[in-house]
Amino acid sequence: MDAIDDANQLRETPKNEVISFFESAPLLKDAAEIEKSLKEFVDRNTSSSGNLNGKANRVVCIASGGTTVPLEKQCVRYIDNFSSGHRGAASTEYFLKAGYSVVFLYRRGSCQPFCSSLPDDPLLECFSVADDSSIEVAEGILLKLPFTTIFEYLQILQLISVSLRDVGPSAIFFLAAAVSDFYIPWESMALHKIQSASGPLDIRLAQVPKMLSVLRNEWAPMAFHISFKLETDTDILLAKATMALKKYKMHMVIANELSTRKEEVIVVTEQEKVTVRRDCTRAGAEVESPLVELVVDRHSTYIKKFDA
Numbered sequence: 001m002d003a004i005d006d007a008n009q010l011r012e013t014p015k016n017e018v019i020s021f022f023e024s025a026p027l028l029k030d031a032a033e034i035e036k037s038l039k040e041f042v043d044r045n046t047s048s049s050g051n052l053n054g055k056a057n058r059v060v061c062i063a064s065g066g067t068t069v070p071l072e073k074q075c076v077r078y079i080d081n082f083s084s085g086h087r088g089a090a091s092t093e094y095f096l097k098a099g100y101s102v103v104f105l106y107r108r109g110s111c112q113p114f115c116s117s118l119p120d121d122p123l124l125e126c127f128s129v130a131d132d133s134s135i136e137v138a139e140g141i142l143l144k145l146p147f148t149t150i151f152e153y154l155q156i157l158q159l160i161s162v163s164l165r166d167v168g169p170s171a172i173f174f175l176a177a178a179v180s181d182f183y184i185p186w187e188s189m190a191l192h193k194i195q196s197a198s199g200p201l202d203i204r205l206a207q208v209p210k211m212l213s214v215l216r217n218e219w220a221p222m223a224f225h226i227s228f229k230l231e232t233d234t235d236i237l238l239a240k241a242t243m244a245l246k247k248y249k250m251h252m253v254i255a256n257e258l259s260t261r262k263e264e265v266i267v268v269t270e271q272e273k274v275t276v277r278r279d280c281t282r283a284g285a286e287v288e289s290p291l292v293e294l295v296v297d298r299h300s301t302y303i304k305k306f307d308a
């Protein structure tokens with residue numbers, strides 16, 4: 001699903017494409033409830049005395065796991081991608097340890113913080129002692145919002161960005177989710193299960209509008225924005241990451257290759273390209289530990305610019 005061609009990389013996201021994506025998307029269930037929990041969460045964690053987790057007002061939105069593209073409105077089949085959500089779940093743990101409060105926007109069924117090697121299974125949550133939900137309830141520093149489809153993902157991301165707008169430069173968007181590039185617009189989607197008796201299936205997929213630029217420029221213009229770039233061809237990885245940095249005016253693009261993504265990533269900014277590696281000398285060490293450390297450092301520098 002990640003076949004962006006170079007011509008499209010250079011194209012601005014037309015406003016009408018964004019408007020028509022949201023207007024034609026199926027209504028988000030629980031939108032009012034999500035907005036309410038976001039408001040309470042932001043109020044609780046951005047008081048004058050700092051957040052409940054010790055780091056003055058710093059909040060990170062972590063997007064994790066892959067979005068699906070339904071083929072039918074009453075969905076039986078869908079297009080999916082490989083993302084396990086491990087990156088997002090592990091990073092959530094390190095941001096919490098660094099004193100941030102976290103909005104964890106995750107794919108239902110994907111890896112969860114503090115049990116990231118296990119699936120998101122309600123049964124497992126019954127047995128867990130120090131799991132994510134206990135943190136949310138006990139300390140109020142982790143808000144978990146699930147999505148499945150590309151429609152849900154983008155609608156919830158918009159709600160989050162609007163609710164974090166007043167957090168200004170203290171907010172980070174850490175967009176590790178694998179987001180579909182193509183989809184079937186709701187109005188042209190079959191209502192019922194597609195029948196195999198009709199012969200081979202021809203599907204035309206529309207391009208998902210590039211919401212990164214909308215997020216960066218309109219929804220949360222003061223926040224610190226980090227996107228990810230995944231490729232399987234190392235020869236084009238850095239060029240693609242650098243292009244995304246410029247085109248979407250990201251503060252950081254984290255480049256990774258499919259087969260080595262758990263070992264190393266390359267952090268690309270306007271000033272530097274830093275390779276971050278997992279500490280192989282320590283059993284169980286994860287690349288997300290030094291990665292989040294570096295992000296927190298660069299975020300602190302970013303915030304200072306606004307204090308001056």
Ligand code: PAZ
Nearest residue numbers: 083084085086087176178228229230
């Ligand atoms: O979810 P995961 O741990 O299996 O993989 C993480 C990742 C590769 C999805 C993430 O690091 C990433 O690159 N996300 C953006 C993918 C993209 O370019 O669409």
